[in-house]
Amino acid sequence: MPTIEIAGKQVTVNDEGFMTVYDEWSDEIAKVLAAQVEIELTPRHWEVIHFLRDDFKKEGESSTSRHTQTVGGFPIKEQFELFPKKPAKKMSYIAGLPKPKGCV
């Protein structure tokens, strides 16, 4: 896995640029990753990100949009408003979590 420098820190990422080490993530890194996908983080964005981080710790895998709606209480429609076009992918990217598994 390659490492890259984000916000002055070395972080491990996969081929698609998703972080692979849970504890390398920080608020500062999240801001940089959000800027990469042209999102400015509001308090509501942070609520979603913190839910995703906590949920990953509990479940051991990235939350799907439906799980984020049902368990986190963030309607899918709102996820699209906050993280346009590809919410599930962008949310995981910014929260430093693996891309959710699109099950085959």
Add this chain to the structure above:
Amino acid sequence: MTEGKSMKKLLVLGAGAAGTMVVNKLRKKLPKDAWEITVVDQETEHIYQPGLLLMPFGTYEPEQLIKKRQSFFPKGVNFIQAEIEKVDPTLNKTFFKDGREIGYDYLVIASGTTPRPDQTLGMSDPAIWYKSVFDFYTLAGATALRDALKNFNSGRLVVHITEMPIKCPVAPLEFTFLADAYFEKRGIRDKVEIVFVTPLEGAFTKPVASKHLGMMLNERKISLESDFVIEHIDVEAKTMVSMDEREVAFDLLVTVPLNMGADFIERSGLGNELNYVPVDKRNFLSDAYPNIFVLGDASNIPASKAGSVAHFAVDLFSENFVDYVNGRPMTHNFDGHANCFIESGNGKGLLIDFNYEVEPLTGKFPIPVIGPLALLKESRLNHIGKLAFRWIYWNILLKGRYLPIPALMSMAGKVQVTRKEKERLNANN
């Protein structure tokens, strides 16, 4: 039965592909004087589900796809026809809707997954459902769609996936390829616009297959609308509206509705938000109860919801189960192996073979006698393989007989993707 020794009870909920294979495998392995095996289903008819894809194009008549469930159970297995109200895992009991109940020592949940058009606003509206909107994963849907296709002479056909995961994830693409060939054959392909609408980023989930299948859509002049998460259907306007307010109009919509596990799973408090039961993906043991296993489409394992997965899973499970009930560790770990034929129209097909870690790749799939089959590439032999599978399903697979395809995936014949190629594929996404 030995004096003083009570019979152990194994209860299997659901007699579809997974449940039927389980009772066949385990009846051979568990001594009849020590184990009572009971299987429950609300229906007495077993449907060959892979055939439903071909039904709308007139390949099969409904009666070719239906057999009595009971004819696939071995001697020494009890069958109860009943609707399940709920399972109480603390009492080790299952309750039926008619008031009956049955206890168990071990429970296997194999109740599958079902399309739920009622879960998307507007989809099941009687003004459009089975009139201009159809599913093809049910006998009723596939039959109604066959009649609708016959009378469809021009306009916009939209093939749509509501949300992943779905049963047989390649089936919507197959349907699209087959529809293209069907209209071509009728000489009206130029009068029909075909659109494939998916919540995924591309034609399929994994990069190599997505690229190949995406090219096949292109070659057939089928447009792809990706990242489309449906919010509702505007019934009057015959238009799908997405969460980010994109619109796709249709004359004929062939949709894969939201797939959900059985409602009794929810009533029993055993499922996640889609009623799938969380299990250990290596051995299918419930995360919550040490005497409950979940096989086939009913669990949350990150593998295809498909008969081939159920088949490989049951092979390994039946070995594990005997060890488990005798206090030995379970050593036959499942790798997520799936093996699927993909119909591509005009008497050709593709084959994909993959698991939890390895995505579908190109190359050759070795198989005894018949010879190697081409992976991720159209061939006549793959199509014949798909058709031959109906016989194999009824006569070998369901009865738990030996089939020369290993339960665990092998890399033999597969062409591996270099790191550079991987980065290029990802950049294109």
